[in-house]
Amino acid sequence: MQTNFNQQQLTLPAIASSEVELRACLQCDYCTPNCPTYKLLGDEYDSSRGRVYLIKELLESEGKPLQKTVDYIDRCLSCLACMSTCPSSVHYQHLLDHARESIELRHQRKPLDRLSRWLLAKLLPYPNRFRLAMQTAKILKPAASMLPNPIRGMVEYTPDRLPPPSPNDEPQVFPAKGERKRRVALLTGCAQRALNTDINDATIRILCRHGCEVVVAQGAGCCGAVTHHMGKSKESLMAAAKNIRAWMSEIDGDGLDAIVINTSGCGTVIKDYGYMFRNHSLASQAETIAGLAKDVTELLSEMELDYRVKPGLRISYHATCSLQFGQRVRFTPRRLLKTAGFTVLEPRDSHTCCGAAGTYNLLQPEISTRLKENKLKALEAGSPSAVAAGNIGCMMHLMSSSRIPVVHTVELLDWVTGGPIPSSLNDIQSEAG
Ligand code: SF4
Ligand code: SF4
Incomplete structure (x- = not known):
């Protein structure tokens, strides 16, 4: 894609790197069919190709970003599914990171949006603060419907049971x-x-x-x-x-x-x-x-695991976007679970995001909920005993509406190699034999 940065902009290392990625984009659209927001909303600018174009315009301009550009970038899940089909190896992740940094520096968000983002940045990375915030949120839960979104979402998402610090x-x-x-x-x-x-x-x-x-x-x-x-x-x-x-x-x-x-x-x-x-x-x-x-x-997967339990359970494996696209670790968790004796179901649309996407479920609750509903339908088909996933954010998001337990892959592998059965699977222990 043609770019129009001026010489002064190109002396900035971040712009110089993004220019290389933007120029590599062929605008071929191979990425679009994989983009969950495009599939859901059907708007060209809600696709990866559309967003690459918007990022180019955003980075080239030196004025305030347009509100519509901010909205389209905010609606991106950062799932990186688009990178998996790009014939030109455009590093969309780095382009998106640059765009978000640029928006943060040049755009004044509405007060409630600013407050929500400030709260998330000041609470989530600090376990003690976050624990305290969730204890407060539990008290506020009965009145959640009276709170404005996304604060309401944050309160509603608080689990009923919180573990003590380990x-x-x-x-x-x-x-x-x-x-x-x-x-x-x-x-x-x-x-x-x-x-x-x-x-x-x-x-x-x-x-x-x-x-x-x-x-x-x-x-x-x-x-x-x-x-x-x-x-x-x-x-x-x-x-x-x-x-x-x-x-x-x-x-x-x-x-x-x-x-x-x-x-x-x-x-x-x-x-x-x-x-x-x-x-x-x-x-x-x-x-x-x-x-x-x-x-x-x-x-x-580099170790010889010592299996002690034959689980015989049907597990639906949720391939998190960060693992399958962000890290390109696609088959290893499935292979480990199969070798351990689980029957691993392959849900349809396994490349589509569940809608958790870090803080996305709090900041974009409507899209996130639609993606979660679709994902749970796929994961629960075939009557598995549990869902396995490798990311706490996705686990909590799915758990908030799932009819079956959602556990971490490592909890299952720990169990079959001599650890305790995951607490959420206790009820089906007899099925495990
Ligand atoms: S697949 Fe790659 S090259 Fe084609 S439009 Fe998408 S980002 Fe650009
Ligand atoms: S990261 Fe995901 S939501 Fe964002 S453009 Fe790529 S495929 Fe679409």
């Missing part, structure tokens, strides 16, 4: 059982620590049982994804820099073979640290960290 999420070292074969750092995350502590517990157990020493590094926390996707790049880089420093000090100490991530949304961002820090003093360390980052299923 001591396992604090900085420490979990020794390998038996001979130490690997030393790995685990990202215990932020929102996940407040919403579901079972996932990190299961990850630590299965890794330790299979010869990993697991480190929860001092100083590591939110990966930066929450603020990154809202275009708040300063906050996001600050959070990411803390992780880079924390994990580098482990590398410089006893060394690390991998950085393990069990929230695929975070994994996609951490694997992109090299690009995010390309013009920063931490560039080479960021590259090192990105190179060591692995989804937990990638790491488990």
